[in-house]
Amino acid sequence: MDVPLEPxxxxxxxxxxxxxxxxxxxxIALIAGxxxxxxxxMGFIIGVTMGIIPGV
Known part of the structure; x- marks a missing residue:
């Protein structure tokens, strides 16, 4: 990939x-939020599931 050096x-x-x-x-801010x-x-649900069901 050649990066041009001239301004x-x-x-x-x-x-x-x-x-x-x-x-x-x-x-854009609403969609990103x-x-x-x-x-x-999703991370919270996975964390709660891992805490409730041992061995998962």
Missing amino acids: SAYTRVLKLASTPSWNEFSQ AGILLVGL
Whole structure:
């Protein structure tokens, strides 16, 4: 993989990039938060199951 060293390659990308709107940001944050909660809930359920049923 060849990484370009000249700054012009990076300025082109920065010119195309834009900051997200508030609606877009809040939607992304909501989806990411839901994913974090889902993974945490699954870990909690597995931990409780391992504590209740010995030998699992």
